[in-house]
Amino acid sequence: MTNPFELTATDAIKLIGKKKLSRYEWVQSCFERIREKEDLIKAWVYLDEDKALAKAKQLDNENDKKQLGIPFGTKDIIDASNTPTRFGTSFYQNNIPMRDAASVAVAKQAGCIFIGKTVSTELGHRAPGLTTNPHNKDFTPGGSSSGSAAAVASMMAPVCFGTQTTGSVIRPAAYCGVIGYKPSYGDFDKSGILPNSPSIDTLGLMTRSVEDISLFRSILLEEELVLIKKVDLKNIKVGFVKTPHWDKTDNSTKKSLEYFVNSLRSDKLNVIDLEIDNLISKSDALHLDISGYEFKRSISHERFNYYDQLSDQLRNGRLNDGYQVSNKNYQLALKELSILKNQVDAVFDEIDLIITPSAPGEALKGLDYTGSPIFNTTWSLNGNPCISLPLFTGNQGLPVGCQFVTRFGNDDKLIDFSNEIYRAYLK
Amino acid sequence: MTNPFELTATDAIKLIGKKKLSRYEWVQSCFERIREKEDLIKAWVYLDEDKALAKAKQLDNENDKKQLGIPFGTKDIIDASNTPTRFGTSFYQNNIPMRDAASVAVAKQAGCIFIGKTVSTELGHRAPGLTTNPHNKDFTPGGSSSGSAAAVASMMAPVCFGTQTTGSVIRPAAYCGVIGYKPSYGDFDKSGILPNSPSIDTLGLMTRSVEDISLFRSILLEEELVLIKKVDLKNIKVGFVKTPHWDKTDNSTKKSLEYFVNSLRSDKLNVIDLEIDNLISKSDALHLDISGYEFKRSISHERFNYYDQLSDQLRNGRLNDGYQVSNKNYQLALKELSILKNQVDAVFDEIDLIITPSAPGEALKGLDYTGSPIFNTTWSLNGNPCISLPLFTGNQGLPVGCQFVTRFGNDDKLIDFSNEIYRAYLK
Numbered sequence: 001m002t003n004p005f006e007l008t009a010t011d012a013i014k015l016i017g018k019k020k021l022s023r024y025e026w027v028q029s030c031f032e033r034i035r036e037k038e039d040l041i042k043a044w045v046y047l048d049e050d051k052a053l054a055k056a057k058q059l060d061n062e063n064d065k066k067q068l069g070i071p072f073g074t075k076d077i078i079d080a081s082n083t084p085t086r087f088g089t090s091f092y093q094n095n096i097p098m099r100d101a102a103s104v105a106v107a108k109q110a111g112c113i114f115i116g117k118t119v120s121t122e123l124g125h126r127a128p129g130l131t132t133n134p135h136n137k138d139f140t141p142g143g144s145s146s147g148s149a150a151a152v153a154s155m156m157a158p159v160c161f162g163t164q165t166t167g168s169v170i171r172p173a174a175y176c177g178v179i180g181y182k183p184s185y186g187d188f189d190k191s192g193i194l195p196n197s198p199s200i201d202t203l204g205l206m207t208r209s210v211e212d213i214s215l216f217r218s219i220l221l222e223e224e225l226v227l228i229k230k231v232d233l234k235n236i237k238v239g240f241v242k243t244p245h246w247d248k249t250d251n252s253t254k255k256s257l258e259y260f261v262n263s264l265r266s267d268k269l270n271v272i273d274l275e276i277d278n279l280i281s282k283s284d285a286l287h288l289d290i291s292g293y294e295f296k297r298s299i300s301h302e303r304f305n306y307y308d309q310l311s312d313q314l315r316n317g318r319l320n321d322g323y324q325v326s327n328k329n330y331q332l333a334l335k336e337l338s339i340l341k342n343q344v345d346a347v348f349d350e351i352d353l354i355i356t357p358s359a360p361g362e363a364l365k366g367l368d369y370t371g372s373p374i375f376n377t378t379w380s381l382n383g384n385p386c387i388s389l390p391l392f393t394g395n396q397g398l399p400v401g402c403q404f405v406t407r408f409g410n411d412d413k414l415i416d417f418s419n420e421i422y423r424a425y426l427k
Numbered sequence: 428m429t430n431p432f433e434l435t436a437t438d439a440i441k442l443i444g445k446k447k448l449s450r451y452e453w454v455q456s457c458f459e460r461i462r463e464k465e466d467l468i469k470a471w472v473y474l475d476e477d478k479a480l481a482k483a484k485q486l487d488n489e490n491d492k493k494q495l496g497i498p499f500g501t502k503d504i505i506d507a508s509n510t511p512t513r514f515g516t517s518f519y520q521n522n523i524p525m526r527d528a529a530s531v532a533v534a535k536q537a538g539c540i541f542i543g544k545t546v547s548t549e550l551g552h553r554a555p556g557l558t559t560n561p562h563n564k565d566f567t568p569g570g571s572s573s574g575s576a577a578a579v580a581s582m583m584a585p586v587c588f589g590t591q592t593t594g595s596v597i598r599p600a601a602y603c604g605v606i607g608y609k610p611s612y613g614d615f616d617k618s619g620i621l622p623n624s625p626s627i628d629t630l631g632l633m634t635r636s637v638e639d640i641s642l643f644r645s646i647l648l649e650e651e652l653v654l655i656k657k658v659d660l661k662n663i664k665v666g667f668v669k670t671p672h673w674d675k676t677d678n679s680t681k682k683s684l685e686y687f688v689n690s691l692r693s694d695k696l697n698v699i700d701l702e703i704d705n706l707i708s709k710s711d712a713l714h715l716d717i718s719g720y721e722f723k724r725s726i727s728h729e730r731f732n733y734y735d736q737l738s739d740q741l742r743n744g745r746l747n748d749g750y751q752v753s754n755k756n757y758q759l760a761l762k763e764l765s766i767l768k769n770q771v772d773a774v775f776d777e778i779d780l781i782i783t784p785s786a787p788g789e790a791l792k793g794l795d796y797t798g799s800p801i802f803n804t805t806w807s808l809n810g811n812p813c814i815s816l817p818l819f820t821g822n823q824g825l826p827v828g829c830q831f832v833t834r835f836g837n838d839d840k841l842i843d844f845s846n847e848i849y850r851a852y853l854k
Binding site: 092095097098099100102103105106108186187189190191192194195221294297300301304305326331334335409 | 508519521522524525526527528529530531532533535536611613614616617618619621622625626648650721724725726727728729731732753754758761762765836
């Protein structure tokens with residue numbers, strides 16, 4: 001018999017519907033798993049078992065099928081009422097917001113059960129927390145949504161919320177071997193989430209099935225569940241994008257992706273090699289200015305009041321980037337971005353789906369560096385929806401993700417395509 | 428001798444530089460004025476005199492000219508650390524954020540002295556607080572930035588922060604007879620401000636001089652003060668936009684505007700009658716969907732936890748608007764908006780400056796209704812910078828504003844033009 005903590009949300013809900021599982025048992029099982037794994041993985045900064053179990057019992061008693069009972073965690077830059085939000089810092093220990101972030105409020109309203117806050121890097125930037133990679137404790141889980149990826153990978157929760165400004169959902173998802181989803185920019189509300197670079201910041205999800213992405217998308221949009229459609233992959237046009245960063249990709253990841261693309265071609269899928277290096281290089285340059293400028297401003301309170309307590313990575317990284325950019329140059333960058341977005345959109349006139357690495361390789365050894373977002377910047381900046389699927393394994397035995405991207409606004413199609421590919425090509 | 432509270436920030440800073448005024452005297456004078464007027468005007472929900480005076484004394488002692496000492500207040504949906512943010516509601520009495528909003532942090536860093544929080548309508552929507560119009564206590568001050576406009580008009584503070592999603596800076600500024608400024612969308616950071624409709628929400632300013640707008644713009648952008656340039660108004664092309672709402676405008680306001688435009692023409696300014704009704708009607712329609720959809724989502728915590736305590740105006744107003752819009756239609760509206768923004772931008776290929784009413788007339792009698800934003804929606808939605816100048820007086824003896832609008836991003840020019848017009852045409 002499967003332990004409840006192993007279930008995807010979609011599967012557990014079915015069992016609850018058939019009275020083969022109670023919400024209480026499910027939540028309890030997740031907390032048992034947390035007790036078993038947390039010492040090693042350190043995914044959480046706050047847990048509220050008593051409240052979560054009480055809520056599960058209440059929902060079981062009420063027996064309203066629409067109250068789903070899904071246990072979920074959120075990255076520690078996302079507010080949950082009467083729960084500390086510490087932003088991955090030491091100086092916000094007593095920061096207890098009264099409001100749920102809109103995403104948390106909406107999930108709770110659907111009967112999802114908030115179980116705790118997951119480790120974030122410092123203020124959602126790079127300086128890591130204590131989380132380890134669930135596949136090997138000596139390796140980084142990636143960041144900035146480190147704890148969310150690690151918690152879902154180690155089956156402490158079926159779903160956790162993360163956020164992405166550069167590669168903070170897709171990369172940790174790839175490193176930890178879970179499914180990561182960054183929706184189209186603006187699709188999920190951000191009220192109650194620490195702004196990092198508001199023109200780019202996007203709330204995303206970590207799960208262990210594509211169905212769960214679809215399920216949580218419907219919950220967060222407060223809309224009926226869009227059933228995943230079967231797609232004949234032979235009818236879609238796919239672009240394999242190596243990017244200008246291909247030479248920074250490790251050999252085993254290159255080989256896995258090329259092998260995968262060749263399999264698709266053998267299976268008569270229409271996959272072209274797509275070269276959009278100019279768009280990607282332009283995105284890298286604009287992202288540096290826009291994210292730096294906006295981040296510097298968003299964390300004004302911290303740079304003026306806690307500068308000495310900020311990490312060198314932050315001070316010398318994005319904060320310093322921001323100090324190099326004038327308002328005039330920021331405005332110019334935004335203007336260029338609006339042109340770039342149209343150019344990126346036009347790429348999808350020719351193809352339906354892009355396949356590209358999620359990260360330059362497996363997770364890196366050591367916990368100091370959460371890895372490079374070079375394969376994520378373009379899609380974050382331009383607001384395209386993307387999903388990372390844990391399709392491969394690297395030389396060190398750690399998961400390697402493959403990233404799928406569609407046109408801005410085509411999230412449902414992305415989910416359909418990803419689901420089909422995951423079923424057909426997961427080893 | 429002028430009382431310090433009567434001074435604009437620009438003038439007071441000059442006196443401080445010449446040692447003819449101390450920061451302490453200035454802040455103290457504002458609090459004396461508050462004691463004199465607040466019972467009638469009710470502009471404030473929170474004041475911190477002790478801390479403000481202590482800060483002023485400290486800055487006087489340190490005697491750093493760059494530490495400006497400007498007393499300022501913020502609308503009660505803008506966080507200030509260790510100070511309650513109640514969002515114009517009764518159910519957030521104990522909401523005390525640890526962080527300053529970025530705008531507050533940056534102002535404090537420049538030595539501006541936070542004196543308190545001003546009355547906001549409920550959650551920045553329409554249900555009014557207790558604030559009265561400083562020109563006649565039986566009339567609305569407008570909203571949602573009601574207290575900020577009234578505080579500046581009654582000289583309790585030289586500058587206050589407001590926010591605008593529809594007409595929430597320009598309208599109360601016009602009703603209270605102060606200068607209101609809504610910058611280009613995105614120009615001032617919004618971290619720590621309650622999101623209302625994040626694609627539109629803009630932080631703005633209330634002052635009593637155009638120089639003070641320029642001064643605070645430089646403070647908030649953390650850039651050197653851009654000195655206001657003298658403009659020969661004869662060299663700019665002006666469009667007089669009556670809008671499709673001209674027939675909803677009161678006669679005295681119509682006459683004032685037409686008289687003003689005729690004066691400009693007599694003075695050899697190049698003023699054309701500009702008809703952009705289709706763009707304005709399209710803006711009204713899109714604003715309804717986008718602001719409704721986003722607002723409904725932003726206040727998810729409140730609608731799920733405090734629905735019974737929300738006003739009918741909110742429940743039947745923007746919240747209900749939001750419930751009518753699906754995610755698909757929202758996405759379509761955003762797509763249409765990006766096209767509309769280009770069309771609005773193209774209007775400014777032909778002209779430099781738009782002149783249009785700030786509001787349909789004087790403030791209305793009674794405190795229940797904060798007035799109509801029909802003349803503001805287009806510029807809020809499309810992100811254009813606008814300034815309201817208190818140029819006229821209506822039949823009831825209350826101020827009437829005139830609104831000036833430039834191309835997105837042309838804030839400096841808007842300030843230059845407005846300054847010139849204010850000097851030349853203020854009666």
